[in-house]
Amino acid sequence: MGREMRSTFIAALATSLLVTAASAQQPLALRDMGSFHVGGRKVEVSGQPVKEIQRVPGGPMSKLDLNGTYHVEQMYVQYFLVQNRKGRWPLLMWHGAGLTGATFETTPDGREGWRDMMIRRGWDVYLSDATERGRSSFAPPLIWKDDPIFLPEADPWERWRIGTGPGSFDPDPAKRKVLPGNQFPVEAYDAFMKQLVPRWLSTDDVVIASYVALIDKVCLCVILAHSQGGHFAFRAAEQRPDKVKAMVSVEPATAGAGNPSAVKEMPLLLVYGDYIDLDARWVAYRKAALAYADGMRAAGGKVDVVSLPERGITGNSHMIMMDKNSRAVLDVIAKWLVDNGLADN
Amino acid sequence: MGREMRSTFIAALATSLLVTAASAQQPLALRDMGSFHVGGRKVEVSGQPVKEIQRVPGGPMSKLDLNGTYHVEQMYVQYFLVQNRKGRWPLLMWHGAGLTGATFETTPDGREGWRDMMIRRGWDVYLSDATERGRSSFAPPLIWKDDPIFLPEADPWERWRIGTGPGSFDPDPAKRKVLPGNQFPVEAYDAFMKQLVPRWLSTDDVVIASYVALIDKVCLCVILAHSQGGHFAFRAAEQRPDKVKAMVSVEPATAGAGNPSAVKEMPLLLVYGDYIDLDARWVAYRKAALAYADGMRAAGGKVDVVSLPERGITGNSHMIMMDKNSRAVLDVIAKWLVDNGLADN
Numbered sequence: 001m002g003r004e005m006r007s008t009f010i011a012a013l014a015t016s017l018l019v020t021a022a023s024a025q026q027p028l029a030l031r032d033m034g035s036f037h038v039g040g041r042k043v044e045v046s047g048q049p050v051k052e053i054q055r056v057p058g059g060p061m062s063k064l065d066l067n068g069t070y071h072v073e074q075m076y077v078q079y080f081l082v083q084n085r086k087g088r089w090p091l092l093m094w095h096g097a098g099l100t101g102a103t104f105e106t107t108p109d110g111r112e113g114w115r116d117m118m119i120r121r122g123w124d125v126y127l128s129d130a131t132e133r134g135r136s137s138f139a140p141p142l143i144w145k146d147d148p149i150f151l152p153e154a155d156p157w158e159r160w161r162i163g164t165g166p167g168s169f170d171p172d173p174a175k176r177k178v179l180p181g182n183q184f185p186v187e188a189y190d191a192f193m194k195q196l197v198p199r200w201l202s203t204d205d206v207v208i209a210s211y212v213a214l215i216d217k218v219c220l221c222v223i224l225a226h227s228q229g230g231h232f233a234f235r236a237a238e239q240r241p242d243k244v245k246a247m248v249s250v251e252p253a254t255a256g257a258g259n260p261s262a263v264k265e266m267p268l269l270l271v272y273g274d275y276i277d278l279d280a281r282w283v284a285y286r287k288a289a290l291a292y293a294d295g296m297r298a299a300g301g302k303v304d305v306v307s308l309p310e311r312g313i314t315g316n317s318h319m320i321m322m323d324k325n326s327r328a329v330l331d332v333i334a335k336w337l338v339d340n341g342l343a344d345n
Numbered sequence: 346m347g348r349e350m351r352s353t354f355i356a357a358l359a360t361s362l363l364v365t366a367a368s369a370q371q372p373l374a375l376r377d378m379g380s381f382h383v384g385g386r387k388v389e390v391s392g393q394p395v396k397e398i399q400r401v402p403g404g405p406m407s408k409l410d411l412n413g414t415y416h417v418e419q420m421y422v423q424y425f426l427v428q429n430r431k432g433r434w435p436l437l438m439w440h441g442a443g444l445t446g447a448t449f450e451t452t453p454d455g456r457e458g459w460r461d462m463m464i465r466r467g468w469d470v471y472l473s474d475a476t477e478r479g480r481s482s483f484a485p486p487l488i489w490k491d492d493p494i495f496l497p498e499a500d501p502w503e504r505w506r507i508g509t510g511p512g513s514f515d516p517d518p519a520k521r522k523v524l525p526g527n528q529f530p531v532e533a534y535d536a537f538m539k540q541l542v543p544r545w546l547s548t549d550d551v552v553i554a555s556y557v558a559l560i561d562k563v564c565l566c567v568i569l570a571h572s573q574g575g576h577f578a579f580r581a582a583e584q585r586p587d588k589v590k591a592m593v594s595v596e597p598a599t600a601g602a603g604n605p606s607a608v609k610e611m612p613l614l615l616v617y618g619d620y621i622d623l624d625a626r627w628v629a630y631r632k633a634a635l636a637y638a639d640g641m642r643a644a645g646g647k648v649d650v651v652s653l654p655e656r657g658i659t660g661n662s663h664m665i666m667m668d669k670n671s672r673a674v675l676d677v678i679a680k681w682l683v684d685n686g687l688a689d690n
Contacts, residue, residue, distance in 0.1 A: 027428040030373040033461065034451035037539035045497070053494075055442060056576050057549060059599045060629040062504065068497025069516065074539040076447065083372040097400060100480045102421065106379035116378065134480040135445045137542040140495045149398075150485045152390070152413025159407065171414065194382035194419040197482040204402060231401050254404045284405040 028119060029083035038217055039131065039210035040074030043143050072143055073203075075210035076101075076135035077128045077218075080115070086122025086344040087337070089221045089245050092214065093118075093127050096227025096253070098151055098199050100134030101127040103226065107322045108195070109188035114224075114321045117330050122343065126218055130232070131210040133197045148198035153189075156196070160318035161275045161282065162186065179275050183315035183323035192322065204232075211236040219243035222342055224333070226250045227318065234292065238262040246342050248333050251318055254288040260295030268296060269336045270305045271329070273316025282318075306332060373464060374428035383562055384476065384555035385419030388488050417488055418548075420555035421446075421480035422473045422563075425460070431467025431689040432682070434566045434590050437559065438463075438472050441572025441598070443496055443544050445479030446472040448571065452667045453540070454533035459569075459666045462675050467688065471563055475577070476555040478542045493543035498534075501541070505663035506620045506627065507531065524620050528660035528668035537667065549577075556581040564588035567687055569678070571595045572663065579637065583607040591687050593678050595665055599633040605640030613641060614681045615650045616674070618661025627663075651677060 048066035055062060078101060079090075093115060095103040104115040104127055118125055129136045138144065154169035156162070157176065162184045163169055168177035178186055185192075211232050215221065220243055225233035230252025237244040238259050246267045270289055276282045293303040308316050308329060316323050323329070337343045393411035400407060423446060424435075438460060440448040449460040449472055460470055474481045483489065499514035501507070502521065507529045508514055513522035523531055530537075556577050560566065565588055570578035575597025582589040583604045591612045615634055621627045638648040653661050653674060661668050668674070682688045 025377070028375045028378065030375065032370070033373065034458070035447055036451060036455070037536065040539055042498075053546065055546075056573055056599050058633065060626050062626060063511075064494065065497065065500070066495075068499050070495060070497055071535065071538040071541070078450070102380055102480050105423070106381060110381070113379070129480070134482075135447050135474065135540075135542070137539075140543075141492075147486075149409065150411075150415060152410065152415055153387075154413050155410070166408075190416065191382065193416040194385055194482075195480075196416070197480070198485075201398065201400075228401055254401050281405050281407055288403065 026120070028116065030080055030119070031083045032081045033079060035076065035078040035135075037074040037076055037136070039213035040071055042069050043072055043139070044069050045140070045142055048142075070140060070143065072137075072139035073131050073206040073210065074136060075128055075131045075207075075214060076137075077126055077214060079124070079126045080119055081124045082119050082122055084122055085124060087118075087124060087222070088342050090218055091118055091123040091125050092218065092221050092223045093125060094211070094223060094225040094229030094233055095130065096229050098149075098156075098196050100129040100195070100197055102134070102195050103319075104321060107185065107188070107326065108191035109185035111326070114326065114330055117327065118224075118334070121334055126214070126221075128211075128214060130229070131207045132200055132203050136210075138198075138200070144200055144202060146200055146202045148200050150198050151196055153193050156192075157189065159281070161273065161279065162189075162317045162319070165279065179278075179315075179317075181274070181315040182317055183325050184317040184319060185322065185324055192319070208232055208235050212239050215240045215243050220245050222246045222248070222337065224248040224250070225252065226321065227253045230289075234263070237266060241265060246337070246340060248336070249289070250320055251282075251285070252289050253285045260292045260301070261299035264296050264299040264301035266301070267340050268293065268301070268303045269333065270303065271320070271333065272305070272307045273318065273320050273323075274309050274314050275317075276307075304336065306336075308332070371465070373461065375425055375464070376428045377426045378424060380421065380423040380480075382419040382421055382481070384558035385416055387414050388417055388484070389414050390485070390487055393487075415485060415488065417482075417484035418476050418551040418555065419481060420473055420476045420552075420559060421482075422471055422559060424469070424471045425464055426469045427464050427467055429467055430469060432463075432469060432567070433687050435563055436463055436468040436470050437563065437566050437568045438470060439556070439568060439570040439574030439578055440475065441574050443494075443501075443541050445474040445540070445542055447479070447540050448664075449666060452530065452533070452671065453536035454530035456671070459671065459675055462672065463569075463679070466679055471559070471566075473556075473559060475574070476552045477545055477548050481555075483543075483545070489545055489547060491545055491547045493545050495543050496541055498538050501537075502534065504626070506618065506624065507534075507662045507664075510624065524623075524660075524662075526619070526660040527662055528670050529662040529664060530667065530669055537664070553577055553580050553584075557584050560585045560588050565590050567591045567593070567682065569593040569595070570597065571666065572598045575634075579608070582611060586610060591682070591685060593681070594634070596627075596630070596663055597634050598630045605637045605646070606644035609641050609644040609646035611646070612685050613638065613646070613648045614678065615648065616665070616678065617650070617652045618663065618665050618668075619654050619659050620662075621652075649681065651681075653677070
């Protein structure tokens with residue numbers, strides 16, 4: 001066998017072994033998948049220069065007229081519709097700040113994400129990138145005038161309950177301080193950093209408008225939201241209380257727009273990870289959400305609050321869906337959905 | 346039946362009808378799907394202010410220290426691995442300028458995209474967002490110093506062979522001038538506009554570095570590239586000629602880095618739509634690619650050039666994978682892959 005043939009053979013063998021490993025699971029059977037954008041608006045821009053640019057190296061020059069109408073503030077949604085459906089309604093998964101729908105796909109260390117776990121459990125899943133992020137795009141600086149925020153690598157480590165707080169990050173992985181028993185896959189922290197995208201502090205209202213447009217297009221539905229996505233989910237549900245049949249809010253930051261009685265018909269599950277009491281920020285976020293939950297209950301609503309450590313599920317960072325015990329947490333959520341009549345067992 | 350029950354019943358009925366329509370096709374059976382990021386680098390930033398910001402309305406204040414290390418220039422890749430594989434190698438789909446992987450998903454008017462057509466034909470598909478776009482994120486202005494380019498709605502209409510050229514776009518859809526017989530779904534032009542993302546003119550080298558990193562991770566492979574993605578694909582393949590087993594380049598803009606003999610072992614299919622001769626820009630792009638093809642042939646390479654109108658497939662804009670006859674074009678590509686021994690029939 002020549003060198004080239006031999007390397008081809010080895011590559012084919014490696015591929016075949018990978019296929020065997022992947023095939024150990026049942027195949028995912030989808031009746032359809034695809035994507036669309038919802039929401040957004042058109043904005044007219046005038047008084048700008050007309051430029052001549054070379055769009056690719058060596059290519060012809062062409063005119064770029066910055067004046068005209070821009071389509072902005074739309075939201076990208078990818079859907080996966082399962083063949084054997086058990087979830088009674090579609091499940092909408094809304095990620096947190098500085099992230100995209102990739103949050104719920106493969107974990108940074110390569111394990112199956114919550115998206116596919118829910119599809120395997122028979123749920124139609126709609127995974128979106130909040131307006132301004134990922135495939136939703138962002139608006140020109142003429143239209144959104146504030147600067148986007150980018151997070152350096154120390155920031156999530158110190159704030160999202162992976163490390164022990166301020167000063168716990170170090171460029172040298174061996175010197176980073178980790179909360180004891182933490183389940184975040186710290187060896188894949190670099191891979192997690194690659195998922196970060198910028199965010200703006202001025203865009204909450206347009207993000208919520210897009211989420212309401214998504215609800216109008218897709219729901220009746222169940223929403224599973226994380227962190228800032230939880231805040232958006234409460235605010236969107238308050239505007240469409242008849243369309244959101246239940247909500248799972250994983251460490252929301254923060255709660256709604258102050259009208260919990262509007263969503264009293266919507267069963268709510270609040271899920272919290274570990275170490276909350278060690279960080280005043282997380283105590284404040286939880287306090288706001290629990291006050292919101294009390295408001296729902298006072299109006300006759302049904303709220304369940306799960307503190308994972310009290311269920312014996314310990315070590316969860318804020319990025320619960322990426323933690324090494326992410327499947328155990330999803331089992332708790334999935335059982336709650338079944339118990340509340342939202343899915344066949 | 347009360348009003349609420351009746352509307353629930355009607356919604357359930359509508360959902361059931363939609364399900365029936367979707368089920369008319371065979372289900373997609375995947376042995377796995379997921380995502381990852383490749384490439385990128387870390388950049389240290391210092392001398393920046395430390396801010397106190399409120400990350401969500403009503404939430405606690407927290408420190409944002411802009412100094413530190415940023416992860417930039419990575420590339421997002423989503424993969425779909427088919428259960429019954431017929432493609433001999435993975436298929437990498439690379440989109441054009443100002444776009445993301447959404448190019449190959451559902452068409453703007455809601456038809457199946459090339460991604461799923463290829464999966465149904467038995468290909469493992471890797472769909473990426475070029476570095477700087479979509480879920481790949483972009484770097485802070487401190488690191489990429491030029492401004493991104495946003496396209497107003499007239500620009501693609503007039504440049505991508507949908508309309509009749511400069512001046513053919515009008516805010517009023519009824520007044521827009523369309524190339525005669527054009528297959529682009531013009532009624533869904535707004536939906537197409539929502540797919541656009543900004544681009545930078547300074548980032549070609551970092552985009553190509555990420556594509557090379559993707560090749561190193563995934564290939565041996567076949568690449569299907571469009572427009573600017575075609576330019577990137579030639580340049581990346583020249584760096585990894587032993588790993589790219591074939592290339593389909595749909596209206597590349599432009600050709601490679603000037604070393605066609607490097608990829609002489611790689612069968613190449615060039616595909617062109619309609620109206621090219623009406624626009625000097627497209628004539629220039631095609632001329633560059635045909636010169637590259639001549640260089641490959643002179644070195645002993647195999648290149649096929651398909652002008653779709655000569656095959657009786659007429660009316661194609663630059664966005665061929667979105668045109669109403671997109672399936673007919675994909676049939677041509679898929680047959681070429683089979684004819685070249687890259688897939689079982």
